[in-house]
Amino acid sequence: MKKINIGLFGFGCVGSGLYKVLEESNNLDAKITRIVAKNPNKQRESTTIPISYNSREILEDESINVVVELINDSGEAYAIIKEALQRKKHVVTANKKVLAENLAELITLAKENGVSLLYEAAVAGSIPIIRNLEEYYNNDLLTTIEGILNGTTNYILTKSNAGITYSEALQEAQDKGFAESDPTLDVDGFDSIYKLTILLKHAFGAVVAPSELLTVGIRNLKKQEVKFVKEKGFRIKLIAKAFVIENKLFAYLAPHIIESSHAAYNVDNEFNAVLVQAAYADKQLFYGKGAGSFPTASAVLSDISALRYDYAYEYRKTNSEIRNLSQNLLLKVYIGSENVNTLSEFEFNEIEDLYIGKNYSYQIGFIKLEDLLKVNWNKRNDLSLLIFSENKLPNHTQKKTISNLNLLSNKTLSS
């Protein structure tokens, strides 16, 4: 592409970051020629580019060949991305929700119109994970991709570990510009699951709807779990995971209990990390800032820069044999509850530990992923689910519930 004329939608945290970063990147033949923002009454830093409030001014401007979409409203963002592609403009976006929910359609649209749709900033902020999955892991040797994909929740978990309350930590994350405008998307895990959905396409060629995947956020974690984990020298991290066993693909998101040997153990605050495992290469860790104005803008800048040589994702895994998602797996979990009777709702294949107290009980053991999917964990504030790293394909071991166990023969403690 000769010259890059950018129409920028959104002048918030990331949009204004991009503006500054581009101003300082003199050797890039790219400039923002128009900005469209949402709120005319918002106090903004002054720019040399006039800000307008009418999307037609970018979409109908034929001199603009690249649309950078960085707005909050996902309905509006979807319409902008779609029209821009139809008008044969390249699109760079950080909108994970729009991408995750409409990936197949938008990829087709970009292809039909002969333009690029790039979105490195949509997953793990500044970490160049999509480009690496596309270019380096361009074969079927990948077996696992897992990581911390949300800066806000990692910030909250880090601060909770240091004794700061959940609401104070969330407020700090909002003040620093990490959180979504609706922070429910962060704390209930939706932001992470959108990102995992996008990674599934690039890592394994799988197109899944985010709603198919187990999504458990951090809202209902209790002080008892934080204490349990701390006492054992473990940590809680909100981990998104996708892996292949015997040609079946598994993927889910939940708070995990991890040991100090886990690559994500020391990934704190707004940092993200993506651990990739592949045959021959073994483990590789990508680490960097997952949220914030400049780190996210840097990923957007990299996409803009890639357009200089007409870069487009090739989706090389599309015909991979490993494309089908399965939920037939046993996961080792910790389920905590304020009411011990609730625990008997769950059918465990193996129980490793059981604690029964007056106001809080927990059970650790293996349970089917399919069964975990039947519970709306984010809405059940009496329950919490944490997952360990161990999992296995089901065999025919005897199913157990608390009610068919002889409780007296187990470790039964009172609080």
Ligand code: HSE
């Ligand atoms: N709210 C997101 C996060 C922003 O906290 O990670 C980056 O996608």
